[in-house]
Amino acid sequence: MNIIYVFIGASACGKTTLCTLLDKDFENVHKVVTDTTRAPRKGERDKIHYNFVSDQFFRDNLDHYVEYNEY
Structure with missing residues (x-):
């Protein structure tokens, strides 16, 4: 079974850090x-941190x- 987790929080609360640790450890x-x-x-x-796309x-x-x- 696939599970999707979504981490939501204020800027600089640790979302990226948590995702990086989970990606590394599991x-x-x-x-x-x-x-x-x-x-x-x-x-x-x-393509690593974000997909940087144009406004258009x-x-x-x-x-x-x-x-x-x-x-």
């Missing part, structure tokens, strides 16, 4: 790489997303 746990239209921050790599790509594919937020 071979059947994997982080979903999400899409973002923002520019990569120092050290972030495309994002808008053209809105019907493929389960949910999204705009800031």
Whole structure:
């Protein structure tokens, strides 16, 4: 049986750290790489931390997303 866990919390509360530890310690746990239209921050790599996409790509594919937020 497959189980999906979703970690939700305020910025900098440890979501990424928790996901990284679980991914490292359990071979059947994997982080979903999400899409973002923002520019990569120092050290972030495309397809590893996020899928960095253009605003146009994002808008053209809105019907493929389960949910999204705009800031």
